[in-house]
Amino acid sequence: MSTERALTEPHPYVLLSAAVSLDGCLDDTGPERLLLSGPADFDRVDAVRASADALLVGAGTLRADNPRLLVNSAERRAERRAQGRPEYPLKVTVTATGDLDPGAAFWHTGGEKLVYTTDRGAAKAARLLGATADVVPLGPALDWRALLGHLRAVRGVGRLMVEGGGTVHTQLLQQGLADELHLAVAPLIVGDPAAPRLFGPGRYPEGRLRLIESRPVGDVVLMRYAPTAPGTGPLPTAADRHWLRTACELAELCPPSETAFSVGAVVVAADGTELARGHSREGGDPVVHAEEAALARTDPADPRLPGATVYSSLEPCARRASRPAPCAELILRAGVRRVVTAWREPDTFVVAADGTGVLVGGGAEVVVLPEYEASAKAPNRHLLG
Ligand SMILES: NC(=O)c1ccc[n+]([C@@H]2O[C@H](COP(=O)([O-])OP(=O)(O)OC[C@H]3O[C@@H](n4cnc5c(N)ncnc54)[C@H](OP(=O)(O)O)[C@@H]3O)[C@@H](O)[C@H]2O)c1
């Protein structure tokens, strides 16, 4: 998955997001779009959108739903501006035919628009859209790897949220290009055999998806999965296991808190030398994080940092209120390009916490060893409900 790709051709972190009925449908066959999510889940989706650099839907969804694809919350847009990011994420669509309605809401709302298409579709799309959107042909057929490489290299997209439809989701999952899947399951049954399904037939990477989190959001249930592609990720070593176990032991030393996780971290050079260690709220600092505490003990000029690994019992944070820089950012700034962790951060304190996305977007590799998840969670039992 993402870890391997980060070492070869840089891609954005790819998050697939969809709402489905209990029988796995994305919609019914009626003329109106079927509302699957409720207000609480639409707000959750809005928060995830606000965390993305770009939002992508297929041309089929544009034609069927006429979506605007905006960050609706003015507060979230203000936060993006304060971070120096565009108010709205870049909006992206894909089409082979170039058959796009220039009057659709997608083109007349929000931020910049981008169309990926084939050589054949480009002329038509450009004629229909004029200056409304950038039209990028990707050859005789649209190759998703080329699309993701272009988004990363030319448009600087580190985090891409894909909102359907099924044709697009199916290809990204089948081609092993999805880093995360958010599935909101709604309590209704469509029952129509002609209704569009989330995932179509075909060959998918083998193995079970790993459940990162599940929780009710109103009357829908959100499930977050990380697709795993056995044999493609970098293999953990015995040393990785030893140091991650050490990080989990450090997590046990944290003063308990009702408002923050207990986490342990170790920074280890490529030759196996421990450079520093830390844990949450150590030394009487009520807000210090484990990775932050450990990195603060390293010498920024230490030439071993670029080859070092940060072992952290919990995925490094992507956003935090208590300090200007989250740990994922501190790790990248320190020059470290490898992180091994036991457990992806649940949405307990931050919605769409995605340190892995920040790290992978910054060129780092992230390895998750789920066999240590239980020990990493142990000191946090009281927070996990
Ligand atoms: N519940 C949800 O979360 C959700 C989210 C989104 C959509 N939906 C539903 O999903 C349905 C639409 O799904 P869909 O599968 O028809 O649409 P889609 O995946 O949005 O779009 C399919 C279209 O995208 C273009 N495309 C996809 N892959 C391509 C490739 N490799 N190369 C070139 N072009 C490519 C093609 O456009 P051209 O035909 O122009 O060549 C294709 O027809 C609607 O009913 C909508 O309501 C539901």
Ligand SMILES: [Zn+2]
């Ligand atoms: Zn942190």
